Amino acid sequence: MTTPRPRSPLPPRAVDALLVDTTPWLSCDECFERMDVHVEAVLADPHHHDAAMEHHLLGCAACADEARSLLDLLRSGTA
Amino acid sequence: MTALSRDDLPPPGGGPGTTTRPVPPGGLAGSARTEPVDWVVALSTPGPEQQHALRLLHQLMVRAAAHQVWRLRHALPDDSPAAVEVVVQQAADEAMTALLGKLHSFEGRSRFTTWAFKFAILQASSDVRRLQWRRREVELRDLDLGTIAASDHDDAEHSAEAADLASALARAMSTALTPYQRRIAVALLVDEVPIDVLAERLGTNRGALYKTLHEARRRLRAELTERGYLSPTGGAR
Numbered sequence: 001m002t003t004p005r006p007r008s009p010l011p012p013r014a015v016d017a018l019l020v021d022t023t024p025w026l027s028c029d030e031c032f033e034r035m036d037v038h039v040e041a042v043l044a045d046p047h048h049h050d051a052a053m054e055h056h057l058l059g060c061a062a063c064a065d066e067a068r069s070l071l072d073l074l075r076s077g078t079a
Numbered sequence: 080m081t082a083l084s085r086d087d088l089p090p091p092g093g094g095p096g097t098t099t100r101p102v103p104p105g106g107l108a109g110s111a112r113t114e115p116v117d118w119v120v121a122l123s124t125p126g127p128e129q130q131h132a133l134r135l136l137h138q139l140m141v142r143a144a145a146h147q148v149w150r151l152r153h154a155l156p157d158d159s160p161a162a163v164e165v166v167v168q169q170a171a172d173e174a175m176t177a178l179l180g181k182l183h184s185f186e187g188r189s190r191f192t193t194w195a196f197k198f199a200i201l202q203a204s205s206d207v208r209r210l211q212w213r214r215r216e217v218e219l220r221d222l223d224l225g226t227i228a229a230s231d232h233d234d235a236e237h238s239a240e241a242a243d244l245a246s247a248l249a250r251a252m253s254t255a256l257t258p259y260q261r262r263i264a265v266a267l268l269v270d271e272v273p274i275d276v277l278a279e280r281l282g283t284n285r286g287a288l289y290k291t292l293h294e295a296r297r298r299l300r301a302e303l304t305e306r307g308y309l310s311p312t313g314g315a316r
Contacts, residue, residue, distance in 0.1 A: 010245045010249055014268050014269045015244060015245045015248055017268040018248060018252075018264060018299055019248070019296070019299065019300060019303070020296060021296070021300060022292075022293050022296055022297075027286050027290065028274075028285045028289050029286050032197065036188075036190075036197050037188045040193055059292070059293070059296070060274065061273075061274070062204065062208075062275060062285070065204060066147075066200050066201055066204055069150055069204070070193070070196055072150075073146045073196055073200070074196075
């Protein structure tokens with residue numbers, strides 16, 4: 001007989017998403033305003049670092065998908 | 080400036096003096112003839128150059144919208160090429176209107192084309208998500224520990240430590256969050272309702288919901304750090 005494992009009350013993906021550290025604060029509007037500059041900077045330098053953008057993109061699935069799409073679009077045009 | 084609809088633009092087949100070749104996303108075919116030297120001036124100054132710039136801008140909008148809609152087409156109720164094309168054209172039109180309304184805010188810190196693309200991608204994303212959820216109810220429910228536990232507790236990959244953290248997180252959600260914060264967090268991160276869809280259903284906006292979520296996360300992290308589940312530097316212990 002095995003010992004019952006503790007029950008997990010939240011799906012693992014939700015746990016990860018709930019515990020994302022989204023500081024420093026950046027709003028979705030500010031993310032949108034900065035997205036073009038950020039994506040061009042990442043394209044020019046893959047090590048480009050912008051903590052506020054990076055943390056916002058980790059915590060906002062919609063903004064993250066849009067940034068990824070913009071990056072893909074620019075890459076497809078410069079490949 | 081008054082935003083133009085697609086009907087106001089020169090015909091896609093090209094009127095006199097227009098060029099209709101495909102526009103690559105990285106720029107406008109590298110042609111000095113087709114790309115305005117100064118997009119803002121060209122788009123703001125009435126005359127033939129403005130019409131030309133508007134047509135080129137619409138091509139950019141269509142290209143970026145198509146890129147995003149095709150990426151997300153699996154989410155569409157009808158992902159046939161014809162249906163996708165309708166979504167693309169509508170998103171491009173709406174994005175162009177939004178862009179022209181904010182033209183004065185372009186500061187030249189990126190290429191104009193990159194700046195323009197983001198409007199189309201945002202609009203296309205929002206349109207696809209709205210269509211995806213059009214016939215789905217969005218329930219602003221509270222955390223239901225029993226239901227979630229029953230559906231997940233047989234997951235063989237889920238370690239005891241992870242389950243313990245999840246239990247502590249659920250307790251923290253009950254004690255550290257307001258009912259509204261908890262319901263928003265559950266809708267966005269457990270039920271995975273897209274943020275703009277939820278905003279529309281609740282009559283609020285994406286920014287307001289994200290702010291609520293940000294504050295909820297901050298409270299949860301503080302609570303779990305205090306209880307020893309997270310290290311003060313961030314990660315799970």
